[in-house]
Amino acid sequence: MFTRRRVLLAGTAAVGAAGTAGLLAWGAGEKPAGPVAPAAGAPARRLPLKPSAYRLQPLTGYGPPRTLPRRPPVRREPLLKxxxxxxxxxxxxDDGPDPRYTPGILDTLAEYDVRAMFFVCGEMAVDNKDLLARMADEGHIVGNHTWSHPLLTTLTRRQIRSQMTRTSEVIEDGYGEPPHWFRAPYGAWNRAAFQLGAELGMEPLGWTVDTLDWTTPGTRTIVDRVENGAGPGVVVLSHDAGGDRSQSVRALRRYLPRLLDTGYHVTVPRRQAG
Structure with a gap:
């Protein structure tokens, strides 16, 4: 059986994340879900910005596309649901990969045969390409989280492009394909970030449930935040780097089997093929 990475290396069509436009849904004939409460941003390495509210836009379904993605539109808000x-x-x-914590998260996901998304920073990924390769082999999606986790709203357009481009190059080298998803550090987006992300073939992805695990609130608190926020269409934000993430690793081992036992299907989105 071919792994995602072996298929990519064999020169077949890319899998995992492919292009989207307009309103996207999991299945044919499905209606978009209604808005939920705005999500609050939470950095891993710096003090948080004030919560940002965006109107929620839906993502599409899961599984490998049949063709490469079309170029995404330039959005004004990130996709959150x-x-x-x-x-x-x-x-x-977010913020990894970190060899101290990312392997534990990957081990738990593998144990329950679940796929997730990892938004990596280039400065972390460049020395941990083996973890990017493992993510590819195990069917996870790797997204771009900039090179050094800066506040994009304080950078020039050229600096933002450099942060994105350098990271995409590292991801393509270690993961086997360029990223098709992008997340702004701290949830701080601006027009340049949306435009440049689209030029590089990436859709902006936010979140709907913030675990605030970067504050190390305790394993039980992280578990409670995920379980209390669980719902159809929810995108959960956690971290596998940027500090001591042992609580995040332990919390995943607790809440993931409970989510599955209560009927949740934990998966990754794909973008509609062009």
Whole structure:
């Protein structure tokens, strides 16, 4: 059986994340889910910005596309929510990969045969390409989280492009394909970030449930935040780097089997093929 990485290396079509436009849904005939409460941003390495509210836009379904993605539109807001059948959720992890914590998260995901999204920083990924390769082999999606986790709203357009481009190059080298998703550090987006992300073939992804695990509130608190925020279409934000993430690793081991036992389908989004 071919792994995602082996298929990519064999020169077949890219899998995992492919292009989207307009309103996206999990299944044909599904109606977009209604808005939920705005999500609050939470950095891993710096003090948080004030919460940012965005109107929620749905993501599309899961699974490998048949063709490469079309170039995404330039959005004004990040995608924060999915629509579709049943109780479907997405788990995302930011700021890694970190060899101290990322392997534990990957081990738990593998144990339960669950796929997740990892928004990596280039300065972390460049020395941990083996973890990017493992993510590819195990079917996870790797997104771009800039090179050094800066506040994009304080950078010039050239600096933002450099942060994105350098990271995309590292991801393509270690993961086997360029990223198709982008997340702004601290949830701080601006027009340049949306424009440049689209030029590089990436859709902007936010979140709907923030675990605030970067504050190290305790394993039990992280578990409670995920379980209390669980719902159809939810995108959960956690971290696998940027500090001591042992609580995040332990929390995943607790809440993931509970989500699955209560009927949630934890998966990754794909973008509609062009």
């Amino acid at each position: 999915m629509t579709g059948r049943g109780r479907t959720m997405v788990l995302t992890f």
